[in-house]
Structure formats: C-alpha cells, structure tokens
Amino acid sequence: MSECNYLYGNYCAEKRVTVLSQMLDFCGIEKDRLRARWVSSAEAPEFVEEINEFIDVLKPLGPSPLKKQTSKDVA
Amino acid sequence: MAGLAASFGSGAMTNAMGELETTDAIFIIGSNTATTHPLVATRIFRAIEKGAKLIVADPRKNQIAGFADLYIRHKPGTDVALLNGMMKVIMEKGLADEKFIAQNTEEFDAFKQGIDNFTVEEASEICSVSVKDIEALAKMYGEADRASIVYCMGITQHTNGVNNVKSLANLSMLTGNIGKIGTGVNPLRGQNNVQGACDMGGLPNVYTGYQPVTLGAANKKFAQAWGVDQLPTNIGLTIPEMFAGIENDEVKALWVMGENPVVSDPDADHVKKVLKKVELLIVQDIFLTPTAKLADVVLPGVSFAEKDGTFANTERRVMRVRKAIDPVGDSRQDWEIIQEISNRFGFEMNYDSPEDIFNEIASLTPSYGGISYERLEGVGLQWPCPTREHPGTPFLHKDGKFTRGKGLFHAITYNPPAEVIDDEYPFWMTTGRVYAHYHTGTMTRNSKSLDFEIPEGFLEINPVDAQNLDICDGHQIKMASRRGEIVTKIMITDRVDPGVVFMPFHFEETNVNKLTNPAYDPIAKIPELKVCAVKLEKA
C-alpha cells in the first residue's frame, strides 16, 4: 500500500471505496461488483490474476439489473 | 368540468388527494402524474406501498406507468372506445354495482343499450389494445373494493373531451365507486389556482361558485351586492370565441392575465395573427412573454412570493397564500390592478384587502358561505362549506347523493378525433409536458437551472419509425401538419408506439402548437391539443 507513486493516493481511494461499496450493498447492489486492488505497472502476472479472479466473481452475478437499455423506456 | 357537472352536478375533483392513499385501485388515464403533479403522485406511491393496484392508460408510457401493475397503451383519441370496452367487460363479468345504480342514478338503460351495441373486439380494434388487456383492465378496476380514477388534460383536450369525462363518470357510477372515501373521478388541475379561478366565476357563464349568470336569482343577488340595477344575463365568450370575435371585428380589446396564448393555444400562427389584429391588447404578467411582446399595454403583476389572498387547489381546498416579500418595483397585486381600472372606468371598488374581497365572496357564494380567513388558518377548508359550523367536504356526492340529485348516465359512442391520419399525414401527434418545465415556460424557462435541464424541444419517436425515416437520435426532423411546420430534434424512444409521436409544448422556438388542431369540444370549448395528424421528414 505504501508504494503509491503519489504517496497516499491509494489510501485516500481505499477509504472512499470502503464507503461506496457499503453504500452499494445498502442499495441492494452486490458489493462484489466494486473492487479496488493495488497492482503496479510492473506486475503483469498479478494484474492478470486479479482481473481473472474478479471475472470469476462477476460472472455468476450476471449483468447489473440497472444496466441501461439502449432505448429509454419511461419518462 | 362540463362533463362532470352534467353527470354529477359538480365539476371538480370528487375526492381529496389524501384519499388516494386509502384506495385499493387507482386508474390513471391521460395524466402524466409523476411529472406534472408530483404531490398527487406522492400519495399514489404511498398507496402502492400500502398494496393498492395501479393501472395506467396512456398513449405514451410516462414515468408513473413504470410503477403500474397494468399499463395500457391505447391510440391517441380513443379513450371512449377503451372505456366503453372496459365497461362492457365489467357488465359481462357481473362487476357492476346494481344496487348503487338503481338507487342513485338515472338514464342507465339508455347507457346500457349503447354498451350492448358495442363489443370488446371493436374496442380492441380501435384502441389497438388486446382484448386480454382490456379485460384485465376492467377486472382490476371493477374488482377493487374502492377504486379511484385520476385524469388530466389527456382526457379533456380533445374534441370529445366532454364525452371522455362523461365516460369516466359512467365508469365510476357503474361500479359504485363514487360518493365514498377513496373513490371518485378526479381531474387534476394544471395550475395551483385553476380551481380557484373557476370557483370565482372565471368562466363566461357563471358567477362565483358556479351560479349561472342566466339564473335570475343569482343575477339579482349580485346586482344588489354591487349596487347596480341590473347585470347582463347573456353568456360571455370562451377563448376560441374571443379569437373568432376579434377576427370578425366584434371584439375590439383583449385583456390577458397570466396567460400566454401565443405558445399555449393551438394553431399558434393563427393566434399571433389574431392578437396582432385586436385594437387594444393588454397583458398582465410577471415576465415579458411572447404574448406580452405583442401587447399595447403591459401591466406588471406579482409573483407567487409577493401574492396575498387565497388559492383553491385541485381538491377544492381553499387555502391562504401569504406574501413572503413585498411586491418588487412597480408591480401590484392583481386585485389592486382590477380595482384601479374599474375605478377609472367609473365603477367604484373600495376593497381594502384580499380578506375584504373574500368576505364578499363568502357572502354571495353558498359553497364558500362558511369560509372565513380565520377558519383558513392551517390547512384550509374544502368546499362546499356552506355554514360557519360546516367542516368542509373532503369528498362529494356522499352516499350517492349527487349534487344534481341523481347521477346521470350518458350513452356515449366513440367518435374519432377531428383530424385523423391519412397517407399525406401518416403520424398521430400528441403533446404534453416534461418535468423541468411548466406550461409555456414563462417562469421555468427563465430559471437557469431548469432551462439547463431541458433547454429545447424534442420529438419522441419510436425506434421503428426512426429507422424507417433513416434518422439518428438527436438529429433534426421536419414535422408538418395542415396548419404549419416546425423543425426539431428527435429523441428515439419506445415510450411511444410506432406511428405515434410526442412533443412537449413548452418551447416557443419549436412551438408544437403551430401544428396542433384548434378544433374544440362543442360543449367545453377545449381545443384538441392532444391529437392531430402530422408528417415527418428528415430536416
């Protein structure tokens, strides 16, 4: 965590993600749909692993029930 | 108004807004409630939370339709057919309240005969709604213990407007959903004080409280109160009649108070022509509206925040309105302007205050007889309130005792709109409102944030039609009717059916009322703003 190029940026982001994920959950949206991980640009394998893991979590959840339809159905 | 008056004897929302929360089914037809009447919508949402069923019938799938248990999309101008089809089902399924009909209504047989000659299949054909849906609609409304009807301009702004309303009245009487809490036929008023303006005789044929000018006793009473020998007994002119009068030189001067007919009235180009023709045009408003721009004299009125007096809202509730700030600049209270002009014409008015005027209203108007400023403290009173002891009337026609005596059934047959689609003008066009704007935008379009929200007009069109016209979302389209043409951007959406387009009328720049049909209902004189035939072409 202490390796952020901008010193504390990731800590600050993490705090906001903490709040947001719980708010999503409160609104009935699976909090697993939001994820923050710290992977440096030099860590390609870790990045792949993280993304694959995330995909494994996301797939069973299916598309978001809020996904916008292309046409606007109500006004 | 006229339709309800004919059926029930009183032309107003029969029940109180709050009662919507106590009902089992709400049938909304021709009302974009969530957008135009958010406070009524709030009650409806609460009702839904309590388990009430919501039925919405509208040619356009508006916001509140998203909450409906059943949404019916019928063709514009086919309300009577839909309602008759619905009543056919109700009668066939034995959902009619025969006891109520027998005890409290008249002319049922004539009505029944009309319905007998009509089939659900015909209704389905005319409205382009499946038989199954009409049956579901009938059952959901008919089976509810208490059911409320809510309607608005989608019902009234038709050449068949009065018939539409009478049909809704028929429906409520047929199922006994009238004269009880949580039932009724409820027209939503478009402005905060439309009801009040009508109550005050802002119609060509009545004094306050709907006392006909043709009625000798009323006439005499008012003459006496105002200290004159005699008052005219002939009925005045409606707006279309005034315009016609200007055209044939019978009307020389026009005083427009808080209206913007250049944008709001059908066939706008014609309206403009007429207003230019009239010898003296006086406009009283708070902004220099497109109509005020044509005026010879502009009188500065006051805004809501500077007003003092009473409003009567959609549920007949008379409420105090108090100024928050003193009138700005040279502007004056409307009553002061009227009084001043009257005095200059030689008829002395010497009212001291709105309360002074209100006391006169109460003394001359039976339905307002028991109301005083003192009693209006708090939440106000719903008329009729004839005596000082009367608690006001949340809902009308209690226990089937209609204002006119018995509820009157009307046999109504379906008539198509005044203008129908053909090969040359193949699209049905209907108009309405959007949430960010109010009426002709005289106020909302002067608000930076509201105008930012929706800054320009747009035409809603079904994806199928857009594809056929080979036009993309946000692009410009030329739309023409027999009366004029406009160019506007389009919004592709399946809120509307193929063959039907919708456009809001708030925008002077893309004034859809240049296209609308000025043909009006023969009784109510309300023009057919909600349906006309147009053609579309890529701009």
Place this chain on the structure above:
Amino acid sequence: MNMNDLILYEEPRIGVFVCDCGSNIAGHLDCADVAEYAKTLPNVVYVKENLYTCSEAGIVEIKKAIKGQNLNRVVVASCSPRTHQPLFSSSCAEAGLNPYLFEMVNIRDQCSWVHMGKRDDATQKAKELIRMGVAKSAGLEPQEEIESSLVRKVLVMGGGIAGLSAAQALADMGLDIMLVEKTSNFGGLLQQVHQLDTGGSARALLSKIIDDVQSRSNITCYTKAIVKETGGYIGNFEIKIDTQNGLIKDKVGCIVVATGAVPLIPKGLFGYDGETVISLMELEQKLKKDDLTARRIVFIQCAGARTKEREYCSRICCMIGVKNAMIVKEKYPLIDVRILYRDMQMYGTHKEQMLWDARGKGIQFDVYNPDNPPEVKEGKVSFFQSITGKIIDLDTDLVVLSTPLVPRSDAPAVANMMRVPTDQNGFFLEAHAKLRPLDFAADGIFVCGSGRYPATSTEARTQGLGVASRVAAILFKDKLVKSAIVAKINPESCVGCKACLTMCPYEAITYNRDKRICEINEILCKGCGNCAATCPSHSAQLCGYKPEQLLAQIGAA
C-alpha cells in the same frame, strides 16, 4: 487567441500509430487488423502501423503525418507510457503539435504480454483500448509548460561521508554549496570507525575528503549549525540556518538531505554493560586504541534488530561484524572468535568472499534461533544449537553485540520541516525505491546516506555522488520547465472548503484569505489528482485528466 486555443475549436483530426514493438506486440496480436479498426473510429483521419514506432523512422513518420495530414491529436498504441511517453510527446512538439495533445495507449504490458497465446482476444482488447484512447484524445486540451527561475546553489544537510561526497562532486561542477553540520566536526559516523571493509583506514579517507571540501571556495561550511526552516519550492527554496555566527537566510535551488543514522545502543540487551558486553562501535574504538585484552570473543548478530520494535534488517551489521572479527583475528590470532547469527546478510561478491575468508581464518559461525536467543551470563554465552539439538555454553570474556543503525532522533523533525515522508522505521522514504531511489517525492529535495537506509561508506559515497548528478540535471538547465499535467482550481466555483488543501501531499495548495478560495502552486503540484478527487464542486481539476476526458474514455470501453 493563440494557436493552441484555436485547436479547441477545430474538429479533432486524430492520427493513430500502432506499434508492432518487433514481436513484443505483433507476436501476440494482429496489429494490421487493429490498425484497420482504428481507421473506423470517430475523428481518426490517419492510421499507421510501424515495426518500431520509437525508432528514428517511426518518429519521422509521426512528425510527417502531423504536418502532412494536419493532425491535431496523436495517439500511439505501443508500450509503457512511463518509458516512452516523453519521447513521443516531445516528438509531437518538434512537429509543432502541443505535446499535451498526445495520448498513449499501452497495448503491450497489459495486453500483448498478459494475453499471450490468445491472439484473437488480445487483438480485440487492443482495439478496445485504442477506442478508449481515441475517445479521450478527442477531448484533450493543449497546455502551456510551466517555467520558473533557478537558484544555482545547493544546501547539503549533514557532513558525513554522504553529504561530503555530494558537496565535493557538486563543487567540482562549479555549483555553490552550503554544507551544514550539526556537530562540531565533519565525518559523521565514519569518525568512529577504525578500518574500512575495503581495508583502508577510515580516518585517512575522511581527512582527505574533508580537507578537500574545506579548501573549496564554492563550498561554505557550517559546523554546529542547524537548518531551522525551509520553504519555497524546487529552484527557489528559502532556507534559514542557525549558525555559530547567528541566523543566515538564503535561497537555494535544491536540497540534499544527508543527515545519517546512529547505531542502536543496546541498553538492556544481552547484559550490555559497555565493558564485557559491548557494541560493535565500541569494539571499533577498542581496535582504534589497540586495547583489546579479551581471549574469547563472541559476536551476537541482529542484537536489537528484526524484533517487534525494529522489524527491519540493518543490512550492514553482518558485514561490519565479520570485518571486525577478521581484524581481531588478524591482529590477535590467538583470540577465539565466534559469531552467533540468525542468517548472514553478506550481499555482493566482495562481502560473500569476506565470509569465506573469515571462515578460513578460523572464525566460527553458529546459527541461533530468534525464538530461543542466546543468553549472556557471567563469562558465558549459552545458545541452543539446532543442528545438534544441544545447549552450547561458550566461555567468553567479551561479547560484541551487532546492533542496527536506527534513524536519528531528530529525523521526524527534519521530515516535518522538509515535508518529506519517512517509512515505518523512521528512515526517509524516497519517491520510488526502484524508479527514483535518491529523489524525494517533493521535487528538488534529495536523500543519500544512512538517513535513507543503513549504508556502508562506499554506498553512502556512491549515493552522495548520485545525488550530485540528480541535482546537476536540474540546476544546469536554463530554467525550470515542468510538466503541465497539474491541477487547476476554478476560482469562480471554488468555495474555499480547504478539502483539497488537506489532501495535497505536496503542500501545493494554499488558501487565499482575501479571495476566500484555494489556489494551486503549479511548480509544487505533481499532478496526483487527490484534490480533484476530493473537491465536492469539481472546482479542482487535473489537466489532461478532466472528468469529461476520462468519462469519454470509459464511455468508449
């Protein structure tokens, strides 16, 4: 209106350059197909696939296209922006295009490299990444680089070997140096050392350097002096030094922090008493004075290191322990020397060789278990020998504790004054251990020597020289030119809530009391975007990463 602003009113004309990177990219995805796809994207008017876009030929290609095709945005899809963005954007600038209208898409590190063997997927992903980059580039705005003046003078804090070396090298380059030492003597920790690991005398080395430094006309030396205040920013630091002759105020362009570290005094550890149980540094003193009387010496490594309080490895103590053991053995061959250790940290071939030589000299090494540490009792060290499973008692008359270097007690105060961070152990934390080892995150301030982490004299000297070259790279420019990727605060909408101010790690934001708004010092701003993420009214925005630009990129995903 200048040319740059005019671009905002032009339709974007985007040129896309897809790089094969030899086989690095083209080997794992279909670059030709990607390039073909790029042609279909909105506003893209020119697409070129290159074998190596970063080659001379590739650069010429970009420049030619900017002029010939009248491009006003350039997107290069290739490797890591960290290494190649400067090259491409400066090439754009050479062709007359504002360098901030350049956008880079990395289709190597997170695309071709991670999807090896999935050619179709990688190709598809590259297309999507380019689509996102193109979408963002259309909204890019030209930026003016930020320039400021430079004071060609350097403050070096600390007169140890690191600071001296830095001062020396900077003086060689002709810069003015203020060398500030807190104590009365230069030389730092090395003054206590007897003999260097390389064999030479510490004193000889030091006096040579100190004499040289003191003889330089462009080095002003201050002893018994303390830096009281630092303000300003790179190129223009304002400093106050408390000297024997009173307070000095001056301006310098860069600051070198070489404040060093101190050995841990092992009070309360292994019966430390300073006489029969001593520290490594005390042993150095004894060697210096030549008064070693012991016959049996036991070294205990990692004394007070790698514990709960001090988790880190001090790195150099193993080497120093072995070095001193060898000196002892050389000088007094009859002394029995044993070293008890947890694991030996003898990095580099030279030190590794030392270890073998030490064994050859008869120094005995034994492993101890930190869970069951050696015990020092009256004339005896007992420890558990895990190979034999026995408790071994060693008779001894001198125990030497190899203790770690620890941060100076005033390090937090220095960190606070300089507004630079320290790590969890209290050592100064450089901007990036691998990519920017001697820089602080705050521009113009550098670190060398043991203040950064325990270092040998050779390392400290090397770091000092390294810092000198980092400083020179800045101070020998005509003027300071800084990336325009900085945050800006819209004075119209700012409500002065100071949320950004508390979030800026570089202290680049100040509150303007008169205007009641927050303002950004663009020289100090590093473009991290913390303020933009914090501002409730979007008044703070990061140039080149505005919400609309990022959202266009996301929207195209």
Place this chain on the structure above:
Amino acid sequence: MIDIVRQKISKLLSDGSVKGVVALAMANGHVAPCLFQKEDDLEPLCLGDTKKPGDARYPLNKVLITIARQYPEDVFGVLVRGCDERGLYVLYRLNQLEPDKVMTIGIACPQELAKACECKKPYPDELVAGEKTEGITQQGVQDMEDMDLSKRFSFWKNQFSKCVKCYGCRDICPMCFCRECSLECEDIISKGELPVDIPVFHLTRAMHMTDRCIDCGLCDETCPSGIPLRLLYKKTSKIMNAEFGFTSGINKNEQSPLNLMGPAPEK
C-alpha cells in the same frame, strides 16, 4: 423560552458583540428566516414549530453563510438547535464559517420535536434556553440492513424512481454550499431524463454527504416524492463511524478521515 432567547439576542445586539442575529420571525402569517439587527425589532421573533413539531424548521446556517460571504469581517449571531450546532461544527471544518465570527444562541428541542425528528442529540452543546431532552435511538438503518439484498434493491429502485429532480434535498441541505453542483454536471448525471440515473443521482449526493451529513432530516421533510433520503445519509454516517470512528459534527475540531492523507486512522 422565547423570552430568554429574546433577552440574549437583545443583549448581543445592544452591546455590539454581533452585527446581527439570524433567527426566525413570524411575518405575513408565516415563519421565515430573518436577520435581526436592532433590539427594538425583536417583536416578530419566534422559534418556529408554532403548531406542531417540525412545522417550521429552516437551515439558518445556510442563510448565515450567504450573509457571512458578503460581510466576512463581521460577527453574527445565529439561533441553533442541536442539529444546527452540529452543522456549524462541520461548516467550521469546511471553512464556510469562522468560529470567531459566529455566536450561537442555542435552544433545546422539546421531547415531542426530538421524537418527530428522530434526533440523536436534540440540544446544542452551548445551551441558552430550554431543557435538555433524551436523544432518540434510530432503527431505520438496521431494519434496512436486515432486509435481503434483492428486497433492498427493489425498495431503493422504487424510491429513486419517484424522484422528480427538484433538487429540494440539496437546496434545503445546510451542508450544501458549493457554487457548482455535481448533480448538475452533465458528465455524471444525464439531464432531461426521468427517472434520474438510478442509483447514480442519489448515491452521488450520498457520497458527498458521507462526512458532512449532520442528520437534521430537512431533506426528508422537503422531498415532495417522499424518498427516505435521510436513511441513505444515515447509512453513510454509520459507515463512517464503524470504519473510521468518525461522526460528523460531534466534535468541533475533528477533521474528516476522508480529508486526511494516508490510511484510515486507527479506530
């Protein structure tokens, strides 16, 4: 109670310690915010809630911010309840008001009002008039958390669908002071559309309220569509408390963990 308040204001005005006092006045038949500047003009002073609890509450601090922006050198008094005082603490923290430019006239809310407001602390730290009454324990967030996920989803989807985008929640909010609002930023919130982006519109506001909301409940009172907005913001407060041990507006000088660099503080 009102007499004590009137005396206090009168004193502040007469001894010149304040330039004016922002409080409530009964004028033209309704209660409205008013800036009192002369001790002789205190006749219409009132405390709101003339008829029933919550009848006339106004974000007086918001009025005060507007005035203070125009007259930054002057000291003003302001009538505060418990919630208003919490709001002041946050506004000090966010530099919208300066503590030494504000003098509070604190009044405690009667139990009835505290109950109607579901107020955790119905009195200010600095009390001038009224009796301290018990805070109310809140159950709403817990109840919502106890529902299962899909129920929560449909609940909020329905609630958010009712929004008519009137911005009443923002405009009444004593903690909203930005000149430009994210809710009107086209890049985030699509305009001209109803229902508003679900849940983006309301969650955006909630995220902005995370370390600010002082749980006064004006948003709930104002919303014409009856969306339980306060519940949403209560949840953010609960998270802030559970994760970072922070409660907005409870301590005068406490910085928000979201505005501190580095990792979350130890609980």
